[in-house]
Amino acid sequence: MISNTLDKKWQELWAARELFQADDYSKKIKYYVLMMFPYPSGSWLHMGHCKNYIIGDVISRYKKMQGFNVLHPMGWDAFGLPAENAAIKNNIHPGEWTDKNIEVMKKQLKKIGICYDWSREITTCAPDYYKWSQWLFLKFLEKGLAYKKTKKANWCPKCLTVMANEEVVDGVCWRCKTEVAQKELEQWFFKITDYSDRLLDDIKKLKGWPEKVKIMQENWIGKSYGVELDFKIENSPAGEKISVYTTRVDTIFGVTYLVIAPEHPLAQKLARGTKYEAPLKEFAAKLKRQSEISRTSDLTEKEGLFIGAYAINPFNGERVPVYAVNYVIMEYGTGAVMAVPAHDQRDFDFAKKYNLPVKVVIQKPDNNGRPAADLTEAYISEGIQVNSGEFDGKKNTEAIALMSEYAEKNKIGKKTINFKLRDWLISRQRYWGAPIPVIYCDKCGIVPVPEKDLPVKLPFVADFQPKGGVSPLAAIKEFVEVPCPKCGGAGKRETDTMNTFICSSWYFLRFCDPKNDNAAFDIEKIKYWMPVDQYVGGIEHAILHLLYARFFTKFLFDLKLINFDEPFVNLFTQGMVLKDGQVMSKSKGNTVEADPLIEKYGADTVRGFVLFAAPPEKEMEWNDKGIEGIWRFLGRIERFIDNTLPLIKDAGPVVPKQLPKELKAFYITLNKTIKKVKEDVEREFHFNTAIAALMEFVNFLYAFEPSEEQKNSKEYRALLRLSSEDILLLLAPFTPHICEELWERLGHKESIFLNRLPEFDPAFVIAEEKEVPVQVNGKLRGRIIISAGTSKEEALARAGILPTVIAAIAGKKVVKIIYVQDKLINWVVL
């Protein structure tokens, strides 16, 4: 009876009754559960996707059955390169390709019984959505947080566009895995670095986020406390100084040379006109050709050359040579570093190679004045200052503070904070994205497109291939050539489009008010629905999307457009589905499609199996061996209810206090099951053990044999009916179709989802009889069954007569008896 016909029947009824539509401003408490919306890639849904949406669906239905006003929307992150590539390959418009894919995916989501409020569906490539993405861009521009600059940017030679640092993973493009190159280009940036501190500090507020994700964000932001110190250049008529940044000012007396990035303007300037000029130029040129990854990999051998200059250590006046090296990068700190080979591994490696002196200034606590020649590696741990003038004898951890103060007082340096986080590069040289709404005018400069002219619609183009670092839009004359909105003179439209992460940085807000033509969203609706109570998605977005979404939220909070500054209260990152040890994905060709399984077993079995196989946060290696187990389980429930239907059709309510002993134990088993299922779901979504508890209960029902006189008693019949109903209610979020169906067979006219989950009766969750393990010296020697609350004396008496216990104690001296009421008895003997 479990079948696709059944799936279809209920899916249609749910849709027709608008059962899962969220109600703005309902008096019920709201609950916003959101899945990271997908890119409509057109691949048939595979089990990896399904797991994700099934988890969200269970949460959504469960919350609904707890009486919440649930918002569970779905949309499409529909701008992006695959659509464009498909367009180039198959000569189909990206929009058309995207729409088709959305249709397919939507149908599939419905087929596994996911209940979204489809009336709120949004598509980021639709003008009524990207109009507001553009509007948000203008807000950033207005506040000075969007700016243009020329910078060496990450360039993907395959996608033919630039990308943000966050999109470069292990030196390759996160999407196409091509090695990323560097290209000097003028680009649009969002000043996310203005929010570095808040993005970092507010991680504390994210109590409902996995520790792992928070740590990843923290590392990405990469805040460090240090000192910037000025080293004067010896014999420099212009009074040049090299500024270095260090987090280890305590090692300043150990500086034996300075290292500077070869592209540092000062390096070039100091070498000018000397015999070092030419080699330095060559060295810099060589590094420029090298990709960022091979340059900054710590496997790359350290290389460098003396540039002919000496610098003076501001602490002790020592004269040290300046080297241009490959291991210092211009983008971080000041682009120059003081080298302390004794206490920094990189400097140590370099010093060994070029025979530079090593001077120990931090002594290991357990080692008296170890000579530098002895060091086989840098000593980077804590210790005591030596060879450090007036700071000798101090703990280095204390010296850091003292020496920072000293530097500030003597005006040779200042305390500085550095971040690894860089500004977000948001322009892309591609067609299928939201056009950046600005116009260039020779007279007025960069002019924002007036709000009334939004959206700047993507024009229809024939050739989607980007050319020479510019978007295909640049070839559309009608698009590019527009009058300047300010002076009316000749203007040129920006042809870059926005990074798609912009569209996904605020979509959760649009779901609260998806049809608004006058604003991105209405503040009152936002106040009602936001923040998202439960966000669910893949760990792969731990930095990219989640950091950007937090940034947008804080920006909108500052504009007073929203009333909270963190978007997601709870975050759940589900484990990926693997096949042959690899993430399931279309490009790898290792997908297991959901469709055939749904055809064979129905949606409920597929859902149940995915949930039962492992806890949801854990990654699972796909194997459909176990699917029969869920199929049988659902069959057992159906048969049980069908078979007992004559007995329970008109059964009355259970009156717990009047139950005879045997049935009371039955009732307690039911209550314990309710408690366990709800606890497991509410404690980190452990659906697997919740389902196992229900299986156990069903097994109990099959095994239970009432006595002759109870068989047809009204108490027994009431208990059977209650059990059947509670099983269905508890199981409904997991396997909704069969539960609806059986609920109906029990005689209910309304959807099961309009009912509350059962509550357990706290007076009936403790079994009256307990099996207690009996140990001798912690080793299990037997078990006794006692009624709850049996006294210590009686329990010991009962346990003490067990032959195994007598044998184990015989001839030994009893030292102690451990007794835990109703739980454990343990004799300690010598």
Added chain:
RNA sequence: GCCGGGGUGGUGAAACUGGUAGACACAAAGGACUUAAAAUCCUUCGGUCGCAAGAUCAUGGCGGUUCGAUUCCGCCCCCCGGCACCA
């Protein structure tokens, strides 16, 4: 290298604050029903010894704390994820 998370039967996994290790399933074996098969129902199912009662070993390895450790502590091995010349 650093930071996270793991390592439990043939398999997926349970064991929530230290208290009966392996719940619940899959696979396997046997049985019942059936002309037969499927479906269903019942039984067995970590290793070794034993007819059995039971004994003994067993949660990556070695130690420690404890009456008692999958759980706490120390050291080590392996796997997965993240970060990584960031000064």
